[in-house]
Amino acid sequence: MSAKRVAVVLKGYPRLSETFIAQELLALERRGLSLEIWSLRRPTDRARHPMHGQIRAEAAYLPEYLRDAPLRVLRGLGAAFRRRNLPALLALFARDFRRDPTASRLRRLGQALVLARELPADIAHIHVHFLHTPASVARYAALLTARRWSFSAHAKDIWTTPDWELTEKLRDAAWGVTCTRDGLARLDALAPGRTLLAYHGLDLSRFPIPPPHETRDGTDPARPLRLLCVGRLVAKKGHDDLIDALATLPPGLHWQLDLIGGGELRAALEARVGTCGLAERIRFRGALAQPAVIEAMRAADLFVLPTKPAPGGDRDGLPNVLMEAASQALPILATAFAGTPEFITDGTHGVLVPPGDPAVLAAALIRLADDPGLRRRLGEAARARLVRDFSEEAAIALIAGRLRASAGLSSDVAAHESELPACAS
Structure with a gap:
């Protein structure tokens, strides 16, 4: 067996909110790929998913702030002076810095110098999750070490990274994938044909x-009625709209809501709940490991996720929690926004309402509360859709084949891709 390995660069690892990444890493290892994880940040979550314990790859951590590890940064700089590609890297960085003269840009260069020096010789390819800051580090390190790099683009990175930066990264990468047609359309508009569609899907055996x-x-x-919402407490998840909708429900409708997820808006949302007089009905449960999330889904009557555009342009892709809810045949009420309609057809696999409209959301809640039979049919249809069109197999086959070829483990990408079923529409 070849000793060549792939370095996977992440913004933070492990993270409870990124089950899709943990699932992918585990699946790639099970296909025989040897990985090494490089994270720009150390973990902040107290808990871990069981999957994280099953991943064999060791995780290494770059200095989140250069001042935290000055000797590592200086060693990286010293090693860079012995690289023939240093002039090319400095020219690229100068172009980037003129357009983005920030401390963050300097930090990415320093992290890339550390990564370039510390990458083991058997790393044959660099793959990065997210096209914003992690891809900057991967791109700089790949150029300096004369390696190729590839990317998985997801949500915030697609919608908040400037066009010039996305275009140049798409041009420089060997290849890339993204997880929704919504995101693919944006990337293809900037650099046609550089990105492939690969839905995350679920490993249903788990x-x-x-x-x-x-x-x-x-x-x-x-x-x-037991309602459940799972998602980081950030603007794009639409928790404020959900709270406002619940505040208008008729007094004769009895309900409870569990909110699972941590994030920057928790204090503001708790205050909103108090102002609306809903503190006894809404429970903030914080970030939980996947087994606890699934247990909550099994006990709930309705899953609600009213995502919407956030200030600054951030938006979701196709939230994996929708597929996790569908795995338990839990009926779904969500918004017709971003990648959600690629999985849920309104009236068939769930109910979709316009984003940012608490009144319409409240009306849908009343309708679904009043019709358990409809909820059962929607939940069963969503699970059937998941099983038929959104298993993880297609995406993993595509990504594994590409990584093998890029790392010199296989020269026949077409052979891997010819086995793929058609992408879900």
Whole structure:
């Protein structure tokens, strides 16, 4: 077996909010790829997913701030002077810095110098998740060490990175994938044909068979409708709209909401809940490992995720929690925004409402609360859609084949891609 390995560059590892990355790393290892993880930040979550413990790759951490490891940075700089590609890197960095003269840009260069020096000789290719700051580090290090690099683009990185930067990174990368047609359209508009579509999907072997869901309709105060929302407490998830919608529900509709996720808006959302008089009905559970999330989905009556555009242009891709909810046949109420309609057809696999409209969201909540039969049909249809069109196999086959070819482990990418089923539409 070849000793060549692939370095995977991440912004932070491990993260509870990035189950799709952990799932991919584990699946690539199971296909025989040997990986090494490089993270720009150390973990901040207290818990870990079980998948993180199953991943064999060791994680190395770059200095998040250059002042934290000055000797590593100086050694990286000294090693760079012995590289023949240093003039090319300095020219590229100068062009970038003229357009983005920030401390963050300097930090990415310093991290890249450390990465270039410390990458083992058997690393034959660099793959990076997210096209914003992690891709800058990967791109600089790849140029300096004369390696090729590739990317997986997801959500915020696609929508908040300037056009000039996306265009040049797309041009320089050997290849890349993204996880929604929505994101693919933006990247193709800047650099046609440089990016492939690869939905994350789910490894369904990790999920239990769906339970029989209750038929609660909220008319009995002793059996309130159990609502669930899972997502980081950030603007693009639309928690504020959900709270405002719940505040307008009729008093005869009895419900409880569990919010799972941590984030910068927790204090503001808790204050909003208090102002609306909903503190006894809404529970903030914080960030949880996947088994606890799935258990909450099995106990819930309805999953709600009202994503919307955030200030500054940030937006979701196709949230993996929608597929996780579908794995448990939990009916879904979401917004017709970003990548969500690529998985859920309104009225067939769930109910979709316009983003940023609490009144319409409230009306949909009332409708679904009143019709347990509809909820059951939608949940079953979403699970069937997941099983048929969104297993992880297609995406992993594509990415593994490309990585093997790029690392010199296989020269026949077409052979891997010819085995793929058609992408879900």
